[in-house]
Amino acid sequence: MKVTVRIWDFPIRLFHWLLVLAVVAAYVTATLGGNLMDWHGRIGSFILGLLIFRLIWGFIGSTYARFGSFLPTLPRLAAYLRGRWYGIGHNPLGALAVFALLADLSLLVGTGLCASDDIAFEGPFYQLVDDESSRDKLSGLHVQAFNFLLVLVALHIASIVFYRVVKKTNLVVPMLTGKKEVPKALATTVIGGGVFRFLTTVIISGAVVWGVWEGVEIIKPVESAPVTATPPSF
Amino acid sequence: MKTKLTLAIILATATTAALAGPIEEQIRFRQSAYSFLGWNTGKIKKQVVDHPETFNKDYVAAAANAIAAVANSGLGELYGAGTDQGTGWKTSRLKPEFFQKKDEVTVVANNFNTAANELAKIAATGDVNAIKTQFGKLGETCKGCHDLIRIKE
Numbered sequence: 255m256k257v258t259v260r261i262w263d264f265p266i267r268l269f270h271w272l273l274v275l276a277v278v279a280a281y282v283t284a285t286l287g288g289n290l291m292d293w294h295g296r297i298g299s300f301i302l303g304l305l306i307f308r309l310i311w312g313f314i315g316s317t318y319a320r321f322g323s324f325l326p327t328l329p330r331l332a333a334y335l336r337g338r339w340y341g342i343g344h345n346p347l348g349a350l351a352v353f354a355l356l357a358d359l360s361l362l363v364g365t366g367l368c369a370s371d372d373i374a375f376e377g378p379f380y381q382l383v384d385d386e387s388s389r390d391k392l393s394g395l396h397v398q399a400f401n402f403l404l405v406l407v408a409l410h411i412a413s414i415v416f417y418r419v420v421k422k423t424n425l426v427v428p429m430l431t432g433k434k435e436v437p438k439a440l441a442t443t444v445i446g447g448g449v450f451r452f453l454t455t456v457i458i459s460g461a462v463v464w465g466v467w468e469g470v471e472i473i474k475p476v477e478s479a480p481v482t483a484t485p486p487s488f
Numbered sequence: 489m490k491t492k493l494t495l496a497i498i499l500a501t502a503t504t505a506a507l508a509g510p511i512e513e514q515i516r517f518r519q520s521a522y523s524f525l526g527w528n529t530g531k532i533k534k535q536v537v538d539h540p541e542t543f544n545k546d547y548v549a550a551a552a553n554a555i556a557a558v559a560n561s562g563l564g565e566l567y568g569a570g571t572d573q574g575t576g577w578k579t580s581r582l583k584p585e586f587f588q589k590k591d592e593v594t595v596v597a598n599n600f601n602t603a604a605n606e607l608a609k610i611a612a613t614g615d616v617n618a619i620k621t622q623f624g625k626l627g628e629t630c631k632g633c634h635d636l637i638r639i640k641e
């Protein structure tokens with residue numbers, strides 16, 4: 255007996271696909287460089303907003319969006335690897351991948367905010383790092399975090415293909431529709447989430463991103479002030 | 489005997505210094521030249537892209553001319569043998585592959601020179617939008633070279 259459960263709520267699905275688009279766009283703009291670097295910074299900041307959104311939603315979103323519902327604890331991992339894990343959200347190994355992806359994306363965005371391309375673009379926190387070798391290292395770490403993201407994304411996609419081909423389970427459609435057919439015994443009522451919480455979370459995330467860019471003017475007004483319009487006398 | 493030994497030591501030290509000197513010096517000049525480029529691109533960025541309301545034709549033209557002058561100064565001379573290993577103002581970030589990729593480097597370096605000269609020409613007109621477009625193209629050529637021969641930390 256199977257029933258249909260709405261495992262991925264609308265905000266989670268929106269988050270997921272916007273993240274995919276934004277990461278691709280961030281990659282393309284960073285690779286092309288030039289004036290597109292400004293767009294790279296904007297898209298990266300949008301991703302920062304998405305991550306803050308996901309962090310909050312992990313506590314107040316609907317059942318399967320909550321971090322607590324899929325913490326990859328050792329007993330759960332062990333049970334999963336022995337084939338004795340039963341559940342319908344992220345499985346423990348998948349959950350490990352989710353946390354790894356979120357952690358690496360946070361590192362990527364965090365270092366990006368402190369990075370410079372040494373040409374004509376710098377993140378809003380670049381000026382806050384005084385030591386030159388730390389500056390260079392943070393920019394380098396940013397690129398390394400991206401390379402690691404590629405590894406994680408490859409694993410992510412490989413396991414989706416594995417599920418499709420070997421386990422005959424389609425994971426992509428539920429991420430689009432939110433609905434999944436599960437054995438009745440496993441189905442639980444989905445609670446949490448909702449429009450009001452969604453909008454509140456969006457507003458908070460937006461406010462943090464705005465603060466990241468505007469707050470620097472308050473901490474270090476001199477560096478971020480525009481240059482004088484006229485040339486110096488010598 | 490003692491004098492001979494001392495002489496030998498002095499000579500040896502002097503020779504090493506003579507060899508090490510130019511290498512370190514080349515790296516130092518190279519790093520200075522690129523830092524100076526970065527200072528000037530930063531100025532153009534602020535007045536042309538970030539705060540066009542502060543645009544001043546002379547200020548931007550001076551920066552563009554400085555970039556073109558550095559580009560035309562023959563920076564290639566600062567890439568002598570051994571300058572991938574060493575410390576100028578800081579440890580050099582020149583990739584050792586530089587020495588196998590000289591043809592490719594010539595292409596990206598020429599792209600940079602062309603873009604820099606073009607920017608100086610356009611900056612003289614004072615057309616902010618045209619300057620912005622060409623400034624973006626110049627930045628792509630900086631990146632083209634960095635991607636090819638500059639070590640990512």
Ligand code: HEM
Pocket residue numbers: 277280281284285294295296297298299301302359362363365366367368369370371375376377378393394396397400
């Ligand atoms: C999660 C989103 C992000 C992704 C996927 C991403 C991706 C990348 C990639 C692939 C590069 C390397 C380009 C190259 O090889 O030269 C790069 C460079 C850079 N990114 Fe990001 N980035 C992100 C977020 C950010 C943010 C939020 C900022 C700052 C606001 C930022 C600032 C920079 C800077 C300054 C560079 C140049 C670093 C260098 O060339 O050494 N990035 N980014």
